[in-house]
Amino acid sequence: MPSPHAFFKGEFVPLENAKISVMTHGFLYGTACFEGIRAYWSEEKRQLLAFRMREHYDRLRNSCKILQISLPYSSEELCNITVEMLRRSGFQQDVYIRPIAYKSSEAIGVTLLGLKDDLVIFAVPFGLYLDISKGLKLKVSSWRHLEDNAIPMRAKINGSYVNAALAKSEAIQCGCDEAIFLTQDGHVSEGSGENIFIVKSGKLITPPVTDDILEGITRASVIEIAKKEFGIETVERRIDRTELYTADECFLCGTAAQVSPVAEIDNRTIGDGKIGPITKKIQDLFFEVVKGKIDRYAGWCTPVY
Numbered sequence: 001m002p003s004p005h006a007f008f009k010g011e012f013v014p015l016e017n018a019k020i021s022v023m024t025h026g027f028l029y030g031t032a033c034f035e036g037i038r039a040y041w042s043e044e045k046r047q048l049l050a051f052r053m054r055e056h057y058d059r060l061r062n063s064c065k066i067l068q069i070s071l072p073y074s075s076e077e078l079c080n081i082t083v084e085m086l087r088r089s090g091f092q093q094d095v096y097i098r099p100i101a102y103k104s105s106e107a108i109g110v111t112l113l114g115l116k117d118d119l120v121i122f123a124v125p126f127g128l129y130l131d132i133s134k135g136l137k138l139k140v141s142s143w144r145h146l147e148d149n150a151i152p153m154r155a156k157i158n159g160s161y162v163n164a165a166l167a168k169s170e171a172i173q174c175g176c177d178e179a180i181f182l183t184q185d186g187h188v189s190e191g192s193g194e195n196i197f198i199v200k201s202g203k204l205i206t207p208p209v210t211d212d213i214l215e216g217i218t219r220a221s222v223i224e225i226a227k228k229e230f231g232i233e234t235v236e237r238r239i240d241r242t243e244l245y246t247a248d249e250c251f252l253c254g255t256a257a258q259v260s261p262v263a264e265i266d267n268r269t270i271g272d273g274k275i276g277p278i279t280k281k282i283q284d285l286f287f288e289v290v291k292g293k294i295d296r297y298a299g300w301c302t303p304v305y
Contacts, residue, residue, distance in 0.1 A: 006122035026102030030159020033063035037097040049301040063155035096126030129256035135263020141167040145181035168192035188239040195219040199249035249276030
């Protein structure tokens, strides 16, 4: 049986012992940043494979720079710590890894300065976040996206996800699966926790990193896979809302969402309302990559055992 562990305050402890005070600044004010990393269990290889872990930790360290959190570990050290934590936990199933760098002082006051910093890393079993077997129903949210001069979305800042929770909850209450954010000036940005692509005339189109999106690692993987494996070009440009309605295909992608096809947006059917052929090709290959089945992408998958 798995024995979940965490890396907490510089040491490995049973997950149930990784606890913070209700006075912790990161809890009181959301002054923390995080990553979400998937590790996939390959029954064939009897191996747990962490997907693009180094890139996730590079991004975490950049988030820390923005939030003025001092993280005393290199990306390589963070990878090694995570592998050891997973080994101690003994998972033999897909898991979601959550590193959080946070302001750990027990203090009242709105500031980033003069506070202690700390790190916790843990993992939990994790299956599907969205139903990827069929097309999703999306809704353009009435909530506008945070922008770079408010809370920068290129940093995964804990407090900023209230914005995402408002949008996704609204979508679910309206009978949809997920929300689409618009930027402050009304262009397509991203989902509540995913990047978005549309397909037009055989090309992928996705919003640029300057439209208040997370610089997604799955997004970058999709762009690379599409080009290398299928010769499909990706155009990064601003997208108008109504372009969503007339797209040939649409899909969301992210660590949690993986590659999730879209069937409907704002009651408009996308394509024929089924998983599009380009989306399907990318989705199928993505799952072969993360399960370690394609040797040329082996560098993206870190073995745990």
